[in-house]
Amino acid sequence: MEEAMFGKRCSLCGGKLNSNGICTECGLDNNKSDKNYRINQSECDHEPLTHVHYGKNEKPEKQPKPNTPRQSWQGSQKDNNRQQDQSWQGSTTTYSGNTGSTGRKKVGKKKKPGRIISKIIAVIVIFNVFFGIFQPMVSDILDDVISGYQENTQDYTRSDPYENVTKELPADGESVSFELTSGDYVVGVHIPEGNYQADVSYDYDTVQVDDWDSGFYLYEYAGRTDGDYLDDLRLYNGAIVHISSQTTITLYSDNAQTENILYENNPLAGQEPLVVKKDLTVGPDLPAGVYDLILVSGEGSVDVDIYTEYGESMETKNLYLGENCTDGKEYKNLVLPKNAQITLDDNMELRLTPSEKVSTTDYYQYYNY
Known part of the structure; x- marks a missing residue:
């Protein structure tokens, strides 16, 4: 029986060696050099984890050096991108054994400026196309609306408030003048019946006439844009005249029926x-x-x-x-x-x-x- 080599163990399985250095367990010749038997080692140990094996006739592509910053999509910003890439690489930590995973700290993904600009350009293009198609239609609609509004405001005339009145006022009468403050005045009591004109001090001093018997209503002030009847106030007995003025309004008539006053x-x-x-x-x-x-x-x-x-x-x-x-x-x-x-x-x-x-x-x- 071959005598075991005292104190030595097989470098592969740890078994006992005979006098010739052969493992009695697995048969490995432990007399060979370590460079022929690299136990738990690989020829790729010193390569980066992302390296690729190529065939005999294949040429490997040139890879950037481990410490070379990645190139930006826009050459004019190399310096800025170099600074960003170096700071990103500086966050790399240790590898985890031979599992192929890294302990690199995860960094949030940054949006590329090119994508943002592309989206903005796309929105502008779409808007221009849409506006180009519908601009004539929108312009025509706006022109019609504006034109219609102008025609309505220019052609609008106030209807005659007296068109349905059948009563007539006498042509003859007395000339009178009344300076009235704000208040309610009954025709035939406070004011004689007649055709009147009103002198106002302010554009929004108003003369309002409620005549239910004759069937008309007036709300007159100098600031009306559709015309006023301050020069043609037909006041019949029983109507109520409401005056609103900061000071006074003067009513005067040349045919006041002063004999028909009842109060x-x-x-x-x-x-x-x-x-x-x-x-x-x-x-x-x-x-x-x-x-x-x-x-x-x-x-x-x-x-x-x-x-x-x-x-x-x-x-x-x-x-x-x-x-x-x-x-x-x-x-x-x-x-x-x-x-x-x-x-x-x-x-x-x-x-x-x-x-x-x-x-x-x-x-x-x-x-x-």
Whole structure:
């Protein structure tokens, strides 16, 4: 029996060696040089993990050196990309054994500028194509709309408010002139019937006429773009003229029917004026009647809500009293039936004085039109 080599083991399997250096377990000749038997080694150990084996007649492609920065898609930015690639390579850590995986730290993928620019160019191209196709259509539509609007505004004329009126006013009468502050005036009571003209101080001083018997309604001011009837106010008995002015409006006529004036004396005449500093209700706080409102101090809005005797809403008046307000500093001939409510802005003070003339003492009937 061959004598074992004392103290030596097989470099392959660790088995005992005989006197000739042959493993008694696997038969490996342990007398050979390590360069012929590279146990647990490979000729690729010193190559990069991404290297490729080629055939005898194949030529390997030139590979960049391990430490050479990758080239940018745009040659003019080599320096910037070199700096980015070097910082990226600097994050490389150790390899994990022979498994082929790396311990390289994962870096977020950066969007290439070329792709962003390409998308922007594509959007611009699509928009230009779309606009080129539909531009004539859109232009035609806009031209039609603008043209139609201009024609409507230029050709629009206000209809004649008197076209259905059958009444006629006498040609003869007296020449009269009335300087009126804001308020409600009944034709045949406060103003004689007749053809009138109005002189206003401001473009938005208004003359409003409600004539239910004759079947027409006017809302006239100098600032109307469709024309006004301030020079042709036909006032018939029973109509109500609402004046709104910062100062006064002057009405004058050459055929006023001064003989047809019918009115009643105010039953509240002679009573002391009532100074009001807070909201009030007609009935509990003051008697029903016709009043002149005069601003004592402050300025702001005065809301007058008219209700029936059963509490149903009939009408709301919104007055604005003050030095430069639309209704000036007073409002004449305000009819207040029972249950009417007056609401004042803060810091306002009013004086309510019974009006001189009234058209009726049936204050609810005044609002039944």
